[in-house]
Amino acid sequence: MKHPFPFSAIVGQEDMKQAMILTAIDPSIGGVLVFGERGTGKSTAVRALAGLLPPINVVKDCPVNCAQPEDCPDWADIQDISTGDIPTPVIDLPLGASEDRVTGALDIEKALSKGEKAFQPGLFAQANRGYLYIDEVNLLEDHIVDLLLDVAQSGENVVEREGLSIRHPARFVLVGSGNPEEGELRPQLLDRFGLSVDVTSPTDIDDRVQVIKRRDAYENDHSAFMLRWQTEDAALRDRIVTARQTLKDLKTPDSALRVVAELCINLGSDGLRGELTLLKAARAYAAFRDDTVLTTTHIRATAALALRHRLRRDPLDEAGSGARVERILQETLDA
Amino acid sequence: MTPWERATLALTLLAIDPQNLGGMIVRARIGPARRAFEAAATALPIPSVRLHPHMTAQVLDGEIDLSATLSSGTLVQQRGLLDRPPSLIVLPMAERVDPYMCARLGQALDSGRSHAILAFDEGAEDSEALPMGLSDRAAFHVALETVALGELAPITLPEDLAILRRRARKIRVSAQMLEDLVGLAVSLGISSLRAPSFALCAAQTHAALKGRDELINEDVSASVALVYAHRATRLPQEPESDTVPLEDSAADTPDQTDSFPAPNDVMLDAIKASLPPDVLAHLSTTPTRGASGSGSGTKRIGNRKGRPLPARHGGRTNTARIDLIATLRAAIPWQTLRKRSDPARLGPIFRQSDLRQKRYETLSDRLLIFAVDASGSAAMSRLAEAKGAVELLLGQAYARRDHVALVSYRGTDAEVLLAPTRSLVQTKRRLAAIPGGGATPLAMGLSRAVEIAHTATQKGLTPTVVLLADGRANIALNGDADRAQANMDAQAIAAKVAAAGIEALVIDTTIRPEKTLQHLAQTMDATYIPLPRADARRVSSAISNSLAE
Numbered sequence: 001m002k003h004p005f006p007f008s009a010i011v012g013q014e015d016m017k018q019a020m021i022l023t024a025i026d027p028s029i030g031g032v033l034v035f036g037e038r039g040t041g042k043s044t045a046v047r048a049l050a051g052l053l054p055p056i057n058v059v060k061d062c063p064v065n066c067a068q069p070e071d072c073p074d075w076a077d078i079q080d081i082s083t084g085d086i087p088t089p090v091i092d093l094p095l096g097a098s099e100d101r102v103t104g105a106l107d108i109e110k111a112l113s114k115g116e117k118a119f120q121p122g123l124f125a126q127a128n129r130g131y132l133y134i135d136e137v138n139l140l141e142d143h144i145v146d147l148l149l150d151v152a153q154s155g156e157n158v159v160e161r162e163g164l165s166i167r168h169p170a171r172f173v174l175v176g177s178g179n180p181e182e183g184e185l186r187p188q189l190l191d192r193f194g195l196s197v198d199v200t201s202p203t204d205i206d207d208r209v210q211v212i213k214r215r216d217a218y219e220n221d222h223s224a225f226m227l228r229w230q231t232e233d234a235a236l237r238d239r240i241v242t243a244r245q246t247l248k249d250l251k252t253p254d255s256a257l258r259v260v261a262e263l264c265i266n267l268g269s270d271g272l273r274g275e276l277t278l279l280k281a282a283r284a285y286a287a288f289r290d291d292t293v294l295t296t297t298h299i300r301a302t303a304a305l306a307l308r309h310r311l312r313r314d315p316l317d318e319a320g321s322g323a324r325v326e327r328i329l330q331e332t333l334d335a
Numbered sequence: 336m337t338p339w340e341r342a343t344l345a346l347t348l349l350a351i352d353p354q355n356l357g358g359m360i361v362r363a364r365i366g367p368a369r370r371a372f373e374a375a376a377t378a379l380p381i382p383s384v385r386l387h388p389h390m391t392a393q394v395l396d397g398e399i400d401l402s403a404t405l406s407s408g409t410l411v412q413q414r415g416l417l418d419r420p421p422s423l424i425v426l427p428m429a430e431r432v433d434p435y436m437c438a439r440l441g442q443a444l445d446s447g448r449s450h451a452i453l454a455f456d457e458g459a460e461d462s463e464a465l466p467m468g469l470s471d472r473a474a475f476h477v478a479l480e481t482v483a484l485g486e487l488a489p490i491t492l493p494e495d496l497a498i499l500r501r502r503a504r505k506i507r508v509s510a511q512m513l514e515d516l517v518g519l520a521v522s523l524g525i526s527s528l529r530a531p532s533f534a535l536c537a538a539q540t541h542a543a544l545k546g547r548d549e550l551i552n553e554d555v556s557a558s559v560a561l562v563y564a565h566r567a568t569r570l571p572q573e574p575e576s577d578t579v580p581l582e583d584s585a586a587d588t589p590d591q592t593d594s595f596p597a598p599n600d601v602m603l604d605a606i607k608a609s610l611p612p613d614v615l616a617h618l619s620t621t622p623t624r625g626a627s628g629s630g631s632g633t634k635r636i637g638n639r640k641g642r643p644l645p646a647r648h649g650g651r652t653n654t655a656r657i658d659l660i661a662t663l664r665a666a667i668p669w670q671t672l673r674k675r676s677d678p679a680r681l682g683p684i685f686r687q688s689d690l691r692q693k694r695y696e697t698l699s700d701r702l703l704i705f706a707v708d709a710s711g712s713a714a715m716s717r718l719a720e721a722k723g724a725v726e727l728l729l730g731q732a733y734a735r736r737d738h739v740a741l742v743s744y745r746g747t748d749a750e751v752l753l754a755p756t757r758s759l760v761q762t763k764r765r766l767a768a769i770p771g772g773g774a775t776p777l778a779m780g781l782s783r784a785v786e787i788a789h790t791a792t793q794k795g796l797t798p799t800v801v802l803l804a805d806g807r808a809n810i811a812l813n814g815d816a817d818r819a820q821a822n823m824d825a826q827a828i829a830a831k832v833a834a835a836g837i838e839a840l841v842i843d844t845t846i847r848p849e850k851t852l853q854h855l856a857q858t859m860d861a862t863y864i865p866l867p868r869a870d871a872r873r874v875s876s877a878i879s880n881s882l883a884e
Binding site: 037038039040041043094095100106108111115135136139179180200201202203205208209211212213215216219220 | 355396435438439441442445467468471504513514516517518520521526527528529530531532535536660663664667670671758760
C-alpha cells in the first residue's frame with residue numbers, strides 16, 4: 001500500500017487544513033465535519049491527517065489504548081503492563097458496518113473454541129484517544145448514527161447484549177465528510193462536530209494546475225515526492241506539539257470571553273456548546289500562532305469554523321450560514 | 336472516430352494504466368457490441384471481479400465463513416470481494432447501484448489498493464444513469480448504444496503493456512499543455528479536480544501508445560474527447576459574445592482565452608466532435624452545473640435499509656434468511672448437553688430449534704409531490720403566496736426527512752422542475768425560479784404528478800400529491816384551448832389518482848371557492864382546502880393538519 005498523500009502537499013483548502021490542525025492541538029474541540037463537492041480533496045485530507053499526528057503513549061496490550069495500566073478495563077485482563085508509543089489511531093467507520101462491529105460484541109471465536117464468554121472490542125474501542133473517520137457521513141444508517149451520538153456525548157461505550165455487560169472509555173475526535181447533494185445531516189449529529197468546513201474546488205487556474213502537478217508527482221515520482229513533503233509534515237507536526245504546550249500557558253482575558261459570549265448571543269446559536277467550542281478553537285489557534293494572549297483576531301479567525309453549523313437552522317437559507325456568521329461577526333466586533 | 340473506435344482507444348489506454356485511470360463507464364445494454372467489448376475487457380492485465388448492484392455489505396467487506404468456522408472450530412473470516420489484490424471491478428446494471436454500495440465502491444477505488452472499475456450503465460433514459468460519486472472516479476465514458484453491427488472489429492490490446500506504462504510516466508508535459516488541460520476543464524464547467532488529473536494521465540498514456548516522448552496536441556485532443564466530453568456541463572463562451580458568464584466568470588473571461596488560443600480550439604473541436612448533436616443543444620441551454628446537480632438524488636432507491644430487529648426463532652423457509660450468528664448463539668449453550676448424547680461427533684451440534692431468521696424493519700419514506708399552478712391568473716394574484724406556502728411546507732418536510740418533488744404547469748405544458756429529492760436547497764432554488772404566465776393545463780400538471788407518484792411507489796416511497804390550483808382547467812391534455820375537454824381530462828386523471836389509491840390534497844387559491852375544483856377533489860378522493868386570501872402560513876398549517884390525520 002502506498003503512503004497516503006502528504007497533508008502539507010494539499011493545495012489551498014486552508015479552512016479544512018486549519019480545522020484539522022486545531023483539533024490535533026486540542027482534541028476536546030470535538031471533531032470536524034467536511035462538506036463539499038466531489039473531487040475537492042475531502043478524503044485525501046483526512047487520510048493525510050494520520051501522518052501528521054504525533055504518536056501517543058499506551059499500554060501495549062490494552063484494547064482501548066489506555067495510557068495508564070490502572071485505566072485499562074477489567075474485562076481486557078491485561079498481564080503485560082509495559083507501555084509504548086503507537087501512531088494516533090485514525091479508524092475508518094465504513095458505511096456498511098454492523099452494530100456488532102462498531103460497539104463490539106460477543107467474541108464468537110472464543111465462544112466456539114473455548115466455550116468462553118468474552119468481549120471482542122469494536123471500532124469504538126480502537127478509536128479511543130484517536131480519530132474516528134466516517135466518509136459519506138450523511139448516508140450513515142440511522143441506528144449507527146444513534147449509537148455514535150450516544151458515545152460521542154458520553155465518552156463511554158456501554159455494551160449490554162448477549163449477556164455481556166461491558167463498559168469502556170471511547171473518547172475520540174469525530175471526523176465526517178460528505179457531499180451535501182446526496183443528503184443532509186440530522187441536526188443532532190451536526191451539533192456533535194466541533195468545527196464545520198465547506199469545501200469547494202479551487203477557482204484559480206494556477207491552483208488547479210498545481211493540484212494536478214502534485215497529484216501527478218505523487219503517482220509517478222512517489223519516493224522523491226514523499227521525501228520532499230514528509231519533511232514539511234514533520235515541521236507541521238513539531239508546531240502542533242509545541243502548540244499543545246503553549247496552550248497550557250495561554251492567557252484568556254475576560255474581555256475575550258465577553259466577546260465570545262456576545263457573538264453567540266447575537267447569532268442565536270443553540271446552547272452553550274457553541275460558545276465553548278469557539279473559545280477552545282480560538283485558544284488552539286492562538287497557540288498555533290505562538291501567541292500568549294487570546295485576542296479578537298483569534299476569535300475572528302475561528303468563529304465561522306466553530307459556529308456556522310450551530311445556527312438555528314433555516315434549511316431554506318441559500319446564502320449559507322457562513323455568510324451569516326461573517327455578517328454578525330462584523331457587527332459585533334466593530335461595534 | 337466512430338463510437339467503436341472510441342471505445343477501442345479507451346479500453347487500450349485503460350489496459351495500459353488501469354490504476355491511474357480508475358476505470359471506465361460503458362453505456363450499453365446487452366447486445367453484440369457489449370458482448371464483444373466485455374470479451375475484450377477480459378484481456379486486461381489485472382484480474383477481474385464481477386459484482387452485482389444489490390450485493391450486501393457483508394459480501395463486499397467479508398463475513399464469517401460459517402461452514403469453515405464450524406468444521407475447524409476457529410473463527411474463519413471470508414475475505415470480502417473488495418479486499419482482493421488490485422482488480423478490475425466489473426459492475427453490470429450500474430445505474431441500479433444504491434448509495435451505500437456507491438460509497439463503498441468509491442472508497443475502494445480511492446483507497447490506494449488500486450482497483451479499477453468497469454461499469455455498464457444500462458439506463459433507458461437520460462435521467463437514469465450512474466451515481467456521480469462513481470462516474471467521477473472513472474476516467475472514461477463510452478456509449479455503445481449507436482454502434483452498428485458492421486462497425487464491430489476485434490479489439491487487440493498491445494502486448495507490451497507494462498513497458499508502455501513505464502514509458503507513459505516519463506512523457507514530458509509542457510507547462511502550457513498542463514495549463515490548457517486545466518483551463519479547458521474550468522471553461523467546460525467541470526468542477527471536479529479528478530477530471531484534469533485523469534486527462535493528463537490519459538494524454539501521457541496516449542503519447543506512449545503512439546511511441547512519442549513528448550505530449551503533442553493530438554494526444555491532448557484524444558484525451559479530452561474521452562475524459563471531458565461527458566462531464567461538460569456547458570460549452571465555453573465565445574470570446575466575442577456579450578452575455579455575462581453565469582459562474583466561474585473569473586476563470587474564463589476573454590483575456591484568459593487569449594492566453595492560449597490555438598490548442599484550446601483544437602481541444603474544443605475534439606470535444607464537440609465526440610458529442611452527439613442533441614447533447615450540444617442540451618448543453619447550451621443548461622445553466623452552469625445544473626446538469627450535474629440533480630445527480631444522485633433521483634436515482635436512489637427510496638427505502639433506507641431497515642434497522643435490523645432481533646432475530647426471530649424460526650424454522651427453515653424459502654423466503655427468510657438465516658441469521659447465522661444468532662443461530663450460533665442459540666446453539667452454543669446446549670453443546671455440552673448435546674455432546675453427551677453424541678460424543679463422537681466433532682464440532683457443534685445444531686437442532687432445528689436453534690435456527691434464527693433475520694428480520695429488518697423498513698420504514699417507507701414519504702414523498703410530497705407539489706403540483707404548482709404557475710398560470711397567468713395565479714401569477715397575477717398569488718403565485719408568490721403559493722411559493723411561500725410550499726416553502727413553509729418544505730421546512731416541515733425537512734424536519735420529517737420527507738422527499739420532495741416539484742411540478743409546475745403553465746401555458747400548454749407541465750414540467751417536472753425537480754424529480755424526487757431530499758435536497759432542500761435545490762428545491763428552494765427551483766421553486767424560486769418558477770416563471771408565471773399562460774393558461775392553466777391542470778390535467779397535464781396532475782398527470783405529471785401521478786407519473787412521479789407511480790415511479791415513487793415502485794421504489795418503495797409513499798407518495799402524496801399536493802395540487803395547488805388557481806381557477807379551472809382551460810387546456811386539454813392534447814394542448815387545445817377547450818374548457819369542456821380540459822375539465823373532462825382533469826376529471827379522468829383525478830379518477831386515476833383515486834383508483835391508484837394515491838393520497839392527495841387539493842388547495843384552491845381562487846378568490847371564491849371554485850366548484851370544479853371541489854368536484855375534482857371529490858373524484859380524486861382528496862381533501863379539499865379552499866383558501867381564499869391564502870396566506871402562506873394558513874396554507875401550510877391547513878396542509879400539515881390534513882396530512883397528520
